[in-house]
Amino acid sequence: MAQTVNEATDLMSDKTRRPTSSFQVPTSVRYLFMVLVLGLLVLILLMGGKALRDAPPAAIHVSNQGLTVTQYRSLSQVMNQQKVSSFFTSDLQALRDIATGLAWVDQVSVSRDWQRGIVVTALPKQAIANFGTERLVDAKGAVFVPADSKDLAQEGFATLQGEISQAPVIMQQMQQVNDWYAPLGIQVEDIILSPRMTWLIRFDNGLRVIVDNENTAQKLLNLSQLLANQLSDRRDEIQSVDLRYKNGFTISWDISAPPARSS
Structure with a gap:
């Protein structure tokens, strides 16, 4: 019985050790297959490119x-x-x-x-002021011609004038002056920067201010404080103020304005 089992084991071992035959594809066939695949890819790309070129214009x-x-x-x-x-x-x-x-x-x-x-x-662009008579300007100082000329006649817009290249500077100055003079209840209606860097400012209450380019901000700020304090009683009588002086300023009085009432 043991001999029979051993013989069976030997037979199975022989089958296990028996070499298996494998079919090898010739190299030339593999190369041909690769060429066919690449050619097909190229053809697809060419057809896709032609389809794109021949496609109708996009809407x-x-x-x-x-x-x-x-x-x-x-x-x-x-x-x-x-x-x-x-x-x-x-x-x-x-x-x-x-x-x-x-x-x-x-x-x-x-x-x-x-x-x-x-x-x-x-x-x-969102305009916040006029620039001259034929343009608008936005908060960043960008000057532009509107699509509709009717936008040039908007109520409440201040008018800026000067060189277009100076528009951002003029816009910034107007915004700063409006902040300083807001407690007085007035705001800029027209602001001009001349080629000689002189500022001419007209407020919506008729007050006109002229100032040079030396310590401009400090002079305008000081004037707003004077109008709010020392000159508050005679503010309505002031026609214009000239700040183009190192140690002071001049005031032009409106002689037609009624005198301020004494308390």
């Missing part, structure tokens, strides 16, 4: 969000004149640059949308 959709009717029409007219390629190959940065080229545009976003095409969204 440009201008969003009217945050825009007035005039601003929307202005932006749409400019964007509709642009020649664009397909949905995937259109140069979004070029379209963004064209949109920001409009003077009244502050920020622009251009994106791809499967349903609407290329979407252009713009935010307009």
